[in-house]
Each structure stands twice: as C-alpha cells, then as structure tokens.
Amino acid sequence: EADIYQTPRYLVIGTGKKITLECSQTMGHDKMYWYQQDPGMELHLIHYSYGVNSTEKGDLSSESTVSRIRTEHFPLTLESARPSHTSQYLCASSDFKGQGNNEQFFGPGTRLTVL
Amino acid sequence: RKEVEQDPGPFNVPEGATVAFNCTYSNSASQSFFWYRQDCRKEPKLLMSVYSSGNEDGRFTAQLNRASQYISLLIRDSKLSDSATYLCVVNMKAAGNKLTFGGGTRVLVKP
Numbered sequence: 001e002a003d004i005y006q007t008p009r010y011l012v013i014g015t016g017k018k019i020t021l022e023c024s025q026t027m028g029h030d031k032m033y034w035y036q037q038d039p040g041m042e043l044h045l046i047h048y049s050y051g052v053n054s055t056e057k058g059d060l061s062s063e064s065t066v067s068r069i070r071t072e073h074f075p076l077t078l079e080s081a082r083p084s085h086t087s088q089y090l091c092a093s094s095d096f097k098g099q100g101n102n103e104q105f106f107g108p109g110t111r112l113t114v115l
Numbered sequence: 116r117k118e119v120e121q122d123p124g125p126f127n128v129p130e131g132a133t134v135a136f137n138c139t140y141s142n143s144a145s146q147s148f149f150w151y152r153q154d155c156r157k158e159p160k161l162l163m164s165v166y167s168s169g170n171e172d173g174r175f176t177a178q179l180n181r182a183s184q185y186i187s188l189l190i191r192d193s194k195l196s197d198s199a200t201y202l203c204v205v206n207m208k209a210a211g212n213k214l215t216f217g218g219g220t221r222v223l224v225k226p
Contacts, residue, residue, distance in 0.1 A: 035216075040123075042218040043159070043202075059213075090158055102147055102206050104214060106158035 003027050006091050006107035013081055014115050021076045021110045023091030032074040033092040033104065034058070034066060043090065049074055081114045088112070116141055119205050119217035126222045128193045135189040136220045138203030148179055148186050151202040153219065159202055162188075193224045 004025040013019055025032065030051045035043040035058075045058030049068040063085070064078050074093075078085055088111050092104040121138045128134045140148075148165040163170065165177040165186050176189040190197055203217035 033213075042119075043216040045213060048213065059215075096212060102212055102214065103149075103161045103164075106160070109158055 004091065004093055004105050004107040006089075006110050008110060009108060010111045010113075012113045012115065015080075015082055017081050019078050019081055019112070021089055021091075021112070023074045023076070023107055024072050025074075025093040025105070025107075026072060027093060027095065027105070028071065029093035029095045029105075030071065031094040031096060032068065033094075034064075034074070034076050035090040035092065036060060036062065037088045037090060037109075039088075047076065081112075083114045086112060086114050117218075118142060118215050119203055121203050121217040121220045123218055124221040124223075126220065128190075128197075128222060128224045130193055130195060130224055130226050132193050133189065133191050134193060134222060135187060136201070136222075137185050137187045138217050138220075139183075139185045140203075140205045140215075141184070142205070142207060143181075143184060144207055145184075145205045146208050147206040148177075149204040149206070149214075150175075150177060150186075150188050151204055151216075153200045153202055155200075159216075162201070190222070193222075195224050195226065198222060198224045 007022045034047040037043045044060035046062040047066040090109045091107040094104045096102040150162040151159040152162045153159040169178045174191045178187045200219040200221045202219045
C-alpha cells in the first residue's frame, strides 16, 4: 500500500470560503502532483512539484495554488471556493528519476462540493 | 483531439470470458505507457507497464504498437473482481515525464 494521505476525504463548503486540501507522503518522494477528476471523466493535472520550493502549473488551468515547503507535504489552496470547483482532487507522488518505472502513487482523494 | 483516447465502454463481460480493448495516443514522441486500474470512487493504481515487446502479468496481457500508436489490454478468464475502469496512461520525457491519462474504459464482469 502506498503511504500517501489526503485530508479531508469529503468536504462540503459554501461559496467564497477559503479551503486547503492536505496531502502528505512518507515515502520520501521528490515529485508530487495534484489532479482534478470529475465523475466518469479523465484525470487532469493541475499542479506538480519536483522538489522543495518547486511548483509548476499543470495542463489544466486552475484557480488553486500549491506550496512545497517540505518534501512530504504538498497542500492545495482555494482562496475563494465556487461551485465550479466541485470535483474530486487526487494527490500523487513519484520517485521517478528519468529511467525505469514512472509509477505514480495516489492518495485516496478529496471529494469537494461547493454549494 | 485528445492526446490519449479510449472507448469509454462499458464492456459487459461474462465471468470467465476474455475481453480486450485499445487506447490510441496522438503524440509519436510518447515514450512509456501504462495501464492503471481505478475502482469506483477510488484512486487509480498501477496495473502494469507496457513494454515494446508486449508483456504479460498473470491473466493480463499488454501490447504496444508504435507504428499505429496504440496500446491494448487483454484480460483472460475474467473475474468479478476485474470490474473497474482501466486507464491508459502515457508518459513523454519531453514533457517533463508528466503522465497523460485517458478517460478510461469501464469493464463490468457479470456472473
């Protein structure tokens, strides 16, 4: 089993609230990712990090922001939640170093509903 | 056009039967390929990597056809527990080794 954790698992919140989705991994992986997935749809990469103090925007534009102050922690923040942010957010990590198996390990996800 | 395309299904499969499905990718520079499995309302998990020569893992066989830019997954002797969504995943070194996920093929194995 992968040692990657996300909290909260479920969140229902009102429009305009600031929220932070937590993601932590204990595998010492340098690379971490945030994906957004709507029901029955594909995963879209919204943010990634290749190490401490490194953050990049993904392929899908997102109003969220991320930070990577510690290797094991990669939180995602929405300053002002809107109903369009309702989705599942999946965090993943990898120790891929350019060769070999590029497996990403996923956390259980956070299901966000913005009313 | 999506970078990675899959038939969404569902593929309704009798228990014990064989099912196979493909995935096409648009970027010929894609370098490595994977099948992930995602159960309903769960996170994706790596099922198997796909190698150029084709590879087998128990009842699962993956093939890669670079000329036609598709990969395939075949499941033999289907079990009820094989019911899931199978995600085709492509990695491009030139894109920073980020993974691109297909929309998934849903497989339902029925008694």
